[in-house]
Amino acid sequence: MSATLTPPRTSPEPDTPTPVAPRRSLPRVVWAGVVVAVWIVVWVFTRGQNTLARPTRERTDLMDSFTGFRNDVIASRDTNPLIQFTYALGEWFVSVVDFFQRMLAEPNLPRPVPEIGWLGVTAIAAWIALAIAGWRISLLVAASFVSFGLFGYWSDSIDLLIVTFVAVAVSVVIGMPVAIWIASSRRAERPVTVVLDLMQTMPTFVYLLPIVLFFGIGASAAVVSTLIYAMPPLIRIAGHGIRTVSPTTIEATDSAGQTFWQRLRKVQLPMARPTIVVGLNQTIMAALAMATLAAYVNGPGLGKPVLNALVRVDIGGAFVPGALIVVMAIMLDRTTTAASQRGELIARGGGGSARQRRIVLGVAGVVTIVAVWLSRYSFWAAEFPATETGRAVADAVNTGADWVVATFGTLTEALKDAVTIGLLNPLEALLAQSPWWLSALAILALAFVFGRLRALLPTVVCLAGIRFFDLWNHAMQTLSMTLVATMLVMVLALVFGVWMARSPRADVAIRPFLDAGQTIPPFVYLIPVLALFGPSKFTAITAAIIYAAPAAIKLLADGVKAVSPTTLEASRASGATSWQEILKVQLPMARGSIVLAANQGLLFVLAMVVIGGLVGAGALGYDVVLGFSRSEEWGRGAVAGITIVLLGIMIDRIARASADYKAT
Template sequence: MTTASTADVARINQENRVVAMVRARPRLWALLAVVVGWIVIWSVTEGMHTLEISTSTRTDVHRWLQDLSDSVADAFSSDSNVIARALSGFADAMDSVFTWLQHLFTVAPFPRPYPQIGWLGTVAIAALVTFAIAGWRLVLLVVPSFFLFGFLGYWTDSVDTLLITLFSVLIACVVGIPLGVWMAHSKVVSAIVTPVLDVMQTMPSFVYLLPFSILFGIGPAAAIMVTLVYATPPVIRISAHGLRTVSTGVLEATDSLGQGRLQRLVKVELPLAKRTIIVGVNQTIMAALAMATIAAYINGPGLGQPVIDGLKRGQFGTSFVAGLCIVIAAVMLDRTTTASSLRAEQARRAGDRGRRLRRIVLAAGTVGTLIAVYLSHVQVWANEFPANPDLGTPLRNAVDDFGDWLRTNLSSFTSSIQNNFTEWFLNPVQSLVAESPWFVTGVAILLIAVIVGGLRALAATAVCLAGISLLDLWYNAMVTLTSVLVATAIVVVIAVVLGVAMGRSTGVDRAVRPFLDAGQTIPPFVPLIPVLILFGPNRFTAIIAAVIYAVPIATKLVADGIRGVSPETLEASRSTGASRWQEITKVQLPMARGSLLLATNQGLLYVLSMVVIGGMVGAGGLGFDIVKGFRQSEYVGRGLAAGITIVLLGIMLDRITTYGAARAGGTQIRART
């Protein structure tokens, strides 16, 4: 064979390998082509047609939204509008009930100098209720948690937070569980309600504050309403899911016995879906607790006030101690609701003797609780929480001293990390997304949407981008999108590393999962505290706080996906001599790519929920617009436009990743088959 022919064969083989690589991962190569083309166009057109406007500019759309908010506020302040009058009446009724609860537990009703029930009665009631719904082991968590609230110096604020959380959750469950039942049994209702729930869950928590403060003013009524609306979607969606997953065989068996629809629901469906419904209640409690903290911006009572006041004044010790109380409350409520889902099964295992013993303990506990409530009503020592031991003051001072030490000794190191990250990564990515001509960025996003999620993702993305353009905040939306994508990329990297380790090792899972559980219960303000100490207020701080908030849920999803790869597939790969690295990259990660995309989806939404909070610490973008609209009445219209824009961004990102996960899941199923 001649040298020329040998070269031709080599060239053909190389071309065949390239074609094979492209055919093996066509979407990946298509994405790479879009990004490369985008970078080439950006390098020539940077800074042209970006639709950037100044922070003080208000366009016609913003003024129209301003006029609309003014007209709605006027309608709610008058008695002529029936809907406004009904909503105001409902809010006033809830405010009255909550005020009564405060007089009962935390606020002295005039002329009495102390609340009706003091700390001793409150702790006794909490212990009795916990034993009744979750068992004695949880009493050992709940009672010390209440004592810590007092010893840390935030008894009243902590109880107020629990009151507004549990009060909102109770109403959310009364409304949400029946609606979830209705969705599970009616495709029409499900088709109508699901998009509404999507919008409610996509909207970042802080965005709710602006319209509710317009409608109901500043105070407990608005805080209760916003907490209720934000917390209701999880219990609706998860209750419907639990009822849909009840075995059809069981339902057919009950139908053969002649049971009616109501009997089947009460005696079969709800008991079988009970554990899933309680998971929904748990998620509703976590959402209500997070919003009850954020609602401090509209004068909502509770622990949010000292957290925000400490952040505003740079007193991070105050914010840390109050934030610690929030974490304690979150862990306590999370563990109690989780244990309550298992109590019925534990009672069945305990048998008749266990049930008799439990009734005796409940009866004795009820008597003891009544005595404690009476003492806390008539005795000052049992009403006002004792001032000693004071754990809050030394802890607060220690955190402030430690923060000063970090700023003094690590400022050069942390500044170097922040500056290098911002200069070499964040700024170039933001320039590509926000400084490209708006139509170039729009086309690139549409192409990415169709490659990842298909035609349905393309349609949703086109609608959302059109809405963002019409709201006249395109540039700020792209700045926010950059921060969200960068934070999500970091979240996914961390989640893959930790998730693979957890999925492959039970020991690693047991060691890491408690930290993830605790991380999932942390309300969004709390991660800001240590990051602000280290890096100060800037975009980098907002991104790191969002990463801390989003990593737990993404990591759990990746770990579950890795763990879900069949042992037979792993054994087959090992039999071929695959190394550990090859097993992870060639088998487990490809087989779990549906879980990876779902983890990306949830990481995106969690990061997006931190956008406005990031706007308070120098992140700019849409978060800054919302905060400014909230604080300055003349910018309410622009703030509302920014809130709607964030919702559109959230829906767009959610649809791209959700439909992408569905496509990857279908590929995964075909591969397994």
């Protein structure tokens, strides 16, 4: 019989400290709740005191100083070298756009039609698409150009394409060297990123004010504003593509003795070409998104009829040119994507017979030359025949809109009251009716709770700037509308994003609507929203939601979809239900995407602030619009624009710091 020996029990050494369980700190949500609770208690006793509210048309000395600056700039146009340079640059843009307009879109007097008529322009565009992308894209391009004339907007459509391509060409000339610079230098990346953040955070209406001042109105302002809005995506995405070329490949080129420029030209740029094309694609889409806003500075293109319809509250009149902008966006998106894919295919030795391809292009080239000749010497091929198709579609849309308003007016009014009374009014009362110092302290405390010092420091700077520019009360009203709209955007993002991630059919069905929502100019859907809800803050919030929700939904859907299938299989094997899987596995693991979606939603909503000022939202949006429309109020518009930028930077930095703090 064997005995089992057990080791004797030993008592712990006297000097050995007893392990202590780590202290668990309270969740950030709890601390945020404490801050808000204290804020509400103090607000009850101080409501309406020292809110810094001022009469709408009252101007401060700082506003008058900005207006004086504008007047000085205008007075020094003939003597100031900087103003002379910017106006000369603007005139060059005007001359380039005017040259292409007379060539393709408008009469080149004394010739009563353009140098190349609609048939020749359509043939040239289709041939280019055939050469770079294939016959399917060529048919799409031809059909798109025909639709421009069929619906009665040929000249406006070509004008928009001209402004877009001039702005994109300049974006490439300036943006690609900057992208190469930030890809090659970490020191350059940080300051350039700050500038890009500013360009993307600043609402477009805000920088229209200085652009008009320094470049004038018309095509010059349209090109420059489009350029500023469209350049950041190219720089960011192209720089990322060049920087992420395989280090092994770079080491191999270095060992072969290649210089920096040889490596860039023969290795990095070719290998980053797909990413660069994505950046170019995003730049083109951003340029088209400026179509309507460019009309505010008398820019040519489809934005003008959309803007005129807004003035008349003509839903159908805005729908037709707005739909053509969407058609143009789809055409350019599919063409650039297909051209990139075809380039990759040919580089790998595919793409079919080169001889057959040359024959097809040669025959198509002959047809194109004949079409150009006809468009120069035959009036029917030079000017698109007049049709009533566009007006008929507009009338049908107006009839449908009237029916919707009559049928669902009671429901929409109830929805507006529910959101306004239940969400917007309480939040606005807390933010805008608190003493300014109480709101500032509460925002600083929340910034520290969510992002610690990384969020606190920029929040201090931004709040100090908002206080200095002396539109505090309007800034708090704008912040309340922004937060309510973002909250509703995230509700939609959670519902539709999770649904798309878990159902391929839902993804296929919903994604085209999201693409359309991102492509349609804001003014197009602002008109039916205005017809449904009337001029109010809720109208501005609804338009902001339509503008911001697609990006947030896509980001959240992609993040949830990226959760490891192995993790999902493990949760299902343990008996988790669908709701448990969503709430305890997918959403927690997609937390980074959720934070990014909320961040982008906030910025997109803030970008709609000024447009909201046109439909009764008031606050900073109204101040910017007032400064834009009346020369004596220019200073108010400039100060309000700067305040919007500070709000955007503050929100962006808090969101980013919160995400980074959570990740650590």
